[in-house]
Amino acid sequence: SVMIVAACAGSAHAGTKEDVKKGNALYAQGNFTEAARSYEQAQAGKLHDGIPNFNLGAALYKKNSYERAIEQFNKAIAAGRIRMIAAADYNIGNVYYRLGIAQAEKDIKKTQDRLETALKFYKRSLDLVPGDRNTKYNYEFVSRLLDHLKQQHQEDKKQEQQKQDQDKKKQDQKNNQDQQQKDQQKKDQQQQDQKQEEQKEDQQDQQQQK
Numbered sequence: 001s002v003m004i005v006a007a008c009a010g011s012a013h014a015g016t017k018e019d020v021k022k023g024n025a026l027y028a029q030g031n032f033t034e035a036a037r038s039y040e041q042a043q044a045g046k047l048h049d050g051i052p053n054f055n056l057g058a059a060l061y062k063k064n065s066y067e068r069a070i071e072q073f074n075k076a077i078a079a080g081r082i083r084m085i086a087a088a089d090y091n092i093g094n095v096y097y098r099l100g101i102a103q104a105e106k107d108i109k110k111t112q113d114r115l116e117t118a119l120k121f122y123k124r125s126l127d128l129v130p131g132d133r134n135t136k137y138n139y140e141f142v143s144r145l146l147d148h149l150k151q152q153h154q155e156d157k158k159q160e161q162q163k164q165d166q167d168k169k170k171q172d173q174k175n176n177q178d179q180q181q182k183d184q185q186k187k188d189q190q191q192q193d194q195k196q197e198e199q200k201e202d203q204q205d206q207q208q209q210k
Contacts, residue, residue, distance in 0.1 A: 016045035016052065023055055032062040050079025054088060066095045086128035090135045093121035097142055108153050115146045 023038030036059040042052035057072030073088040073095075100114030122139040126132065 016042045019045075020051055020055060023052075023059070027055070027059055027062075032059045035059045036063070050076040050081065050084055053079070054084055054091075057088070057091060061091065061095060061098075064098075066099055070095055082128055086125045086132070086135075089121045089125035089128070090132070090138070093118040093125065093135075093138060093142075096121065097138070104149075108149065108156075112146060112149055112153070115142055115149070118142050119146065 019038050019042035023035045023042065026032075026035035026038060036056055039052045039056035039059060043056070045052075053072045054076035057069045057076065060066075060069035060072060070092055073092050077085050077088045096114045096118035100111045100118065103110045103114065119139060119142055122135055122142065125135045126139060129135070
């Protein structure tokens with residue numbers, strides 16, 4: 001799951017802080033649409049420290065608005081707070097994990113690419129906060145999943161190649177059989193033509209003898 005951040009005393013003006021607190025309460029209730037509205041209102045305060053962006057990203061993630069969520073997490077990263085950068089990288093990693101899984105049945109290559117991107121963001125987060133257990137767990141989980149998908153992809157490619165080879169062999173056999181049949185038909189026709197020619201010559205000989 002993604003992280004959200006509580007409003008920090010002294011880091012934002014009162015209106016921003018209250019909107020964030022309201023948004024966090026709505027988020028906890030599962031009302032992500034209204035939570036997002038509160039975080040957007042909090043963004044109206046120019047003196048905020050990236051928390052409204054960060055939490056809006058989390059609410060958008062819960063609404064499956066993944067591209068918009070990444071945009072907000074990146075804005076939170078721009079605030080420059082180490083802990084928030086690490087948490088935003090973690091959340092972006094989760095976004096790419098979800099994007100990858102969503103493509104698993106349609107495009108295995110795109111799934112692998114997005115899972116590899118997720119790993120990069122988990123790694124960045126761990127570089128900043130090495131002891132975070134959630135990030136470490138997700139990194140290891142996605143690593144194993146990616147290895148499994150790569151192995152499965154190789155096996156699928158191998159099976160597909162085997163099928164193509166078998167289909168080609170069958171087609172080659174059919175082509176050979178067709179060619180043999182044509183050759184035999186041509187030979188039979190030549191023999192028939194020759195026989196007819198011989199019969200014709202015999203008939204001519206008989207007429208001359210008469």
